Amino acid sequence: MTVNEDSFTHWKHREEIAESMIPIIGKLHRERDVTVLLHSRSLVNKSVVSILKTHRFARQIAGEELSVTETLPFLQALTTLDLGPSQIDIGLLAEAHRADDRGLSVAEFTAEAVAGATGAHKIDRREPRDVVLYGFGRIGRLLARLLIEKSGSGNGLRLRAIVVRRGGEQDIVKRASLLRRDSVHGQFQGTITVDEAESTITANGNTIKVIYANDPSEIDYTAYGVKNAILIDNTGKWRDREGLSQHLRPGVDKVVLTAPGKGDVPNIVHGVNHDTLKPDERILSCASCTTNAIVPPLKAMADEYGVLRGHVETVHSFTNDQNLLDNYHKSERRGRSAPLNMVITETGAASAVAKALPDLDATITGSSIRVPVPDVSIAILNLQLARPTNRQEVLDHLRKVSLTSPLKRQIDFISAPDAVSSDFIGSRHASIVDAGALKVEGDNAILYLWYDNEFGYSCQVVRVVQYVSGVEYPTFPAPAA
Template sequence: MNRAGTDRVLDEWVDRASVAAAMVPIVDGLHRRHDVVTTIHGRRLVGRSVHEILKLHRFARHLDGVELSPHEILPVLHALTTLDLGPSVVDVADCNAGFRRQDALELDDYLRHVLAEAVGTGQYAAPPRDVVIHGFGRIGRLVARILLARSGGAYGLRLRAVVLRSTGPEDLVKRASLLRRDSVHGPFDGTITVDQEAQTITANGTVIRFIGAASPSDVDYAAYGIDDAVVVDSTGVRTDRESLSAHLAAPGVSRVLLTAPASGGVPNIVHGVNDAMIADEPIVAAASCTTNAITPVLAALETEYGIEHGHVETVHSFTNDQNLTDNHHPGPRRGRSAALNMVPTKTGAAKAVAKAYPPLAGKLTGSAIRVPTPDVSIAVLTLTLGRGVTREELNAHLREVSLRSALRRQVDYVESPEVVSSDFLGSRKAGVVDGLATIADGGRQVVVYVWYDNEYGYSRQVVRVLETMSGHRALTLPAVSAASASASAADVPVALAV
């Protein structure tokens, strides 16, 4: 390419970057003032840099082979600011595609029509709900980070308190430091201040009361001005209905969400699959990270092909439950050093899948290996399907699920020859299908690999359950993907980078 050609490419890039820069304040304003999360084919625009926004526009070529122009999307964003939208997730790429396929309505009128469910609904779909986190370990702190990232906007979940078994003189400072810095997930995005006298941490403008209590029923939340709260129990100590009911005995608490698999008749929820079971249940569980990662993928395969039987092998990062050095542990093999060994262990994920998705009852077995990585795991699904399928057909279906189905908040899809576990740190989806690893040759035997951030991706699922329990589950609009009217799975190119 000659000098004129390279200058033209650079000029085009600068022009697109300028348009993307103009999007940033609009995207931020919609999010903070109206709790409207804008996306491009399911990928969030909120909090993105200019270059990341342009990358999302380029991602659109995997749907129809054409890179999305920021010049088309900017007017859509401008128009959204005039509609007085309530809490919702709005796919601006789908809106743009639908608008350009019709010529009967102007842009404002078209958006008012396809987003009618959210137009004029005001800031909150329901009154703000108090949230209490009981236990402040890996999942407790990540759930807190997700909630605090939304502070200052119209978002209707308010983190009011954290409950610990005990609080020493320096405990609050240490807890604040652990919230501020994370060896795996990086620094906290925002400001944190500590008030020792008041026993509070203020993070991004949210004042969080830290309470010491030996038992859940020992806390009088009403005395702190907390009412009708949902308690997120991330201690791992109480896992059945009887023990979790102790939270409901505390004044100011109305519901409980466990961040682990539950027993004793407590519904185990995998959001996107069986969240209709939440209803008015006072106590629900968010199942396990592995169950959340694989159940949506398995449900998509069962629906399309049928699953006769299969085995789930999980290669899982080590957890706090294991020893760093060889020492006594009540569980088999878990006493051996987590930092030095691959440790075979049991997993209840296969049975848990059946609880969340009954059509798979009795069809799956499971096992696990803990490995010396701090986060991100992978599940290998070895399945016998009800009918034969080629690798191309299977991947096309899973890619379609990730882009346009009701499970697209849970399932992602990637095809890249270089991805490894660290590339999935911070993934917002419950599981990510690795298309290049898929094994299928036209027969009924297939192997599917699913990556998952067993900390952050799982915490996102926990928050989705929390949203539904609290009446703050955002509408996803347009309700029917505009893109699906003109593209099918066969239209989607094979190569899809992370």
């Protein structure tokens, strides 16, 4: 057999194994509310090739590729356990078992590692929590995709309604079409049907009521069967407590804003300060996409090295509030054509750091340039550290944080030397450390952080909503502190 034939045979064998994993992953998700992960990446509803690519990506983080032959036994071991709702990372299980010297079998080690999700320790399935989207623009439609994707077993979050202003004839048909096809994020994964008479969109079996209203005061959500809902305001029209309180109508329990909150509205970055939320808090903000991108790695650096001061420069994709061609705009420069210019503008991300990291005793300044790309931005975080270090030490630290720390869902890590912005469209992390671009000299470190300012941010919003709704299930093995 030639080398080429041997390589192809090996590939076909791995395809066969990955194919056998799909029904196991699906059954665990549907029947037990168990989400199978591989290094924080969900394997639910993934194709054979996607599963193999995710295994290969482990090389970027851990230094060597994971094989499906290594992870399949752990997946099979999970099927023999009395599992409750949870997230289980088979990549971490495989690596932890490899490092364990007690001679435990895969079945024994797996049972021990996920004991907190079995038997008397397992948590009960949560009742579905209603969610309402107020607004249906770029972020609103991505949130809809994520919520529909995560409806899975029928538990957890359930998108019940979307509130918009009527845009004219066939409004609901056009909005459904925008959900179905997206120029940046591609096709919706599933089926969508529209009932104009009932004003509903049904996506992958989820029937969503489209409510037309010009103002929150016009709506009684209980009239549509919505109860105890979390309303996500992605219009940005109201950003203080007084304005957002208008959403606290019959049927709505909490309000989550997808923009920086003003005044005493808590600004939450999941993974950093979400656990500071008080149970009785009814109004909160998920801050901005850039705040979510810089705060987790800033915390990772501050915890390890200390940070005395810093500056963040964001090179940000253009957004809907800019003009397609030169025209009047209330801001100084945003009226100039977005696809034809780089546009210097302000960012509130630096000042928002203080809200998310109140214990950080460092001044962080910031500025931003909008550039002619439709999605994915990069934040350049220039830090003066409290102690000198070197490039390899920082790389090792950030790689470890992205792999095993409580911030592993927020921080990703890539060492590909030819990475560019479009490579990160669809990233579910808040930010991705570009290893090749990192610069360290003494007590100065410059981090280059990619982020999908639409999809990655939307994933952070959903994580916050899961947390406040009580449907954020524990992850096993537990991440290192």
